[in-house]
Amino acid sequence: MDVDHGRGDRQRWFLDGLLGLALLAIGLAGTAPAGFNQGVHTGPAAYPPVVVAALAVTVRRRWPLPALAVVAAATTAYLMLGQPYGPILLSCFVAVYTVAAHRPVRVATVAGAVVLAALLAHALVGVRPPGPVGLMPVAAWVVVPFAVGVTVRLSREAAARNRTDEARRLADAERLRVAREVHDVVGHGLAAIHLQAEVALHLLARRPEQAEAALTAISRTSKEALDELRVTLTVVRREEPADERAPAPGLGQLPHLRERLAGAGVPVTVETTGEPRPLPLAVDLAAYRVAQEALTNVLRHAGPATATVRVGYAPGELTVEITDTGRGRATGPDRRTGSGLAGMRERVTALGGTFSAGPAPPAGFRVYATLPTREAT
DSSP states (O other): OHHHHHHHHHHHHHHHHHHHHHHHHHHHHHHHHHHHHHTOOOOGGGHHHHHHHHHHGGGTTTSHHHHHHHHHHHHHHHHHTTOOSOTHHHHHHHHHHHHHHHSOHHHHHHHHHHHHHHHHTHHHHSSSOOGGGGHHHHHHHHHHHHHHHHHHHHHHHHHHHHHHHHHHHHHHHHHHHHHHHHHHHHHHHHHHHHHHHHHHHHHTTTOHHHHHHHHHHHHHHHHHHHHHHHHHHHHHSTTSOOOTTSOOSSGGGHHHHHHHHHHTTOOEEEEEESOOOOOOHHHHHHHHHHHHHHHHHHHHHSOSOOEEEEEEEETTEEEEEEEESSOOTTTSOOOOOSHHHHHHHHHHHHTTOEEEEEEOTTSSEEEEEEEEOOOOO
16 A cells, blocks of 8 residues: 555656646746737746746645745746736646645635735736736636636545445445344244244153254254354455355255254245246345245244245246245234344345235235346346
8 A cells, every 4th residue: 555655646746747847848938929929028037937836836736835835926926027928827727726626625715815816916016017907817817727626626525425425325235234134044043943942841841852852953953043144244254265165045945944944843845836947146045035034934923834935937037935824814913024024025126026925814924025037048
């Protein structure tokens, strides 16, 4: 970073040096013709201010205000001597623009006003005062670069704010995505563990051999949930390599999810229609998370129930349907609302799909999602 900064400084010095030399050459070559066109004789006294003003431009970005002060003093002296409006005003133009573009607006305004007042003084007390007619040309060489410089500065600041806002928006979206992933992983795992623990406590005194099976299921479920959580968090800690042994969440893990739910007391049937094919990673993950969250809701709220997951592969589209035989609104209160359904809906709609959820008469609940796959043709 220090090397790049030093290289940038040297480049700016080089470019400003070239600009100063160009203004010097234009000033030395163009001052006399400018005087001839305006009927003003230019003697040797006209050139020292031209040289000083051009050389001061070479440090304009390193010391904008001192450079402007030197250029303004040289230009004022030049005009006070009765010299013609010539190339020296180009140096003044560049110096005023630099201050307006690189310094706060209030500072640039004060500096511009002082320079304008100094330059206009020659119209009243100079060796060859031009009178009020001479005010407009000189004023334009200050007002125009000031306006351009302020506009450039404000545009640059607006662009920086937009970049900051965009970075903040992306960071917020990433945090929301990670929070949703963690919610799905931890929520499902804890729901399964809670139900298995209740079973173990119920059977511990009377049927310890069955309680042991429930405790074994708790151990397996917790390990799987931790492994999946580790894969999810690895995406956030990008400096750490992902564990390639742990599969990325997707529809390929539905059999494991079915076994986990079966161990928690919820029989799950998985049905597939159409020809299975590789899916975009985002679609594969979203479909799996919808199934996982819907089955977690069955585990939490449906009571004694069975569930069916139907995955349909159609041209350009994937459908996921989860139905259960538990408590729906037709038979009693249903609490499957809140962040779970909202998170599923956000996942699906973010990919351009559709989502619906509600009671499935005569009993139970149904979650249905379609996801565009956008396969390459």
